[in-house]
Amino acid sequence: MEIDQWRREYLQGGLQRDDLADDPVSQFRAWLEEVVKANISDPSAMCLSTADAGGQPSQRVVLLKGFDERGFVFYTNLKSQKAWDIAANPKVSLLFPWHFLERQVIVRGVAEPLADADADAYFSSRPRDSQIAAWASHQSDAIVSRQVLEESFESFRQKFDGQDVPRPEFWGGYRVEPHAVEFWQGRASRLHDRFVYRALDDGEWQLERLSP
Template identity: 65%
Template structure:
């Protein structure tokens, strides 16, 4: 497998400064809508990068579950590895890999917990089995077997049979409040277009082009 010889041209189009709106939220909304129209299996999938107390970075795919002018929201087990990392270092990065459109978006920012009320509203909107799975899984902890996990799920199904499944105290959400957002569009001859929005102290966004 001659991986070093795998290559292709990026030919779907470019990105020009004149096309960019004043805020990255507007540009992100536009590209997210286009990713949905392109029928990505998981258009809202994003790679979350965190760093632990020893400085070891780690990454995982999570799903975007909210987006507004403040930031990007996702939910998780509050005892998970990612949650422990963010408790030590709230500075994180997100990557949206919309490769079929020859695009990627990188978000740099700081996480803040969402309110319990917001987490409760989202949790109650989830399918019942997803609610039960949140109770059954001690995320990131060692487990002896698949059978043990499935038995925990069955136990929770029995415990909450005929009842409203409550929001676990160990489950909640985070909002990544951005300080910078980069938009990357592939270009011919590897002359890609890269623009980064940086948040200024007065609350406005400065846009600069970066070399590919």
């Protein structure tokens, strides 16, 4: 396996300053619409990077569940590794790896907990089995077997039979307020196009082209 020889050219297109919106949220929305039109699985999947109090980074794929001018939203178990990391160090990064369009978007910002009302509203919209699974799984804890997990799931299924499943107090969401958003478009000969929006103190955005 000559992995060091695996390569290809990026030829789908380019990115110019005139192509870009005035703010990163509008630009992200435009690119996400193109991803959805491409009919690719999990268009909202993103890699969330966190670091614990000692500086050890961790990464995992989660799903984007909303975005607007205030930031990018995701939900999780509040006793998971990612939640412990955010409690110690709220600075995070999001990566949208849209390789099929030869694009990436990187968001750098600070994760803030969502209000209970927001978490309640989203939790109530989830499929019932997903709601029950939130109760059954102590995310990131070690377990002796899958059977233990399935038994826990069945126990909570019976507990909530015939009633609405309430949101666990240990389940909620975060909004990542961005201070920088980078848009990357692959180009031939590794001369990629990179533009980054940086938040200014007055609420405006500064747009810069970066060297590849």
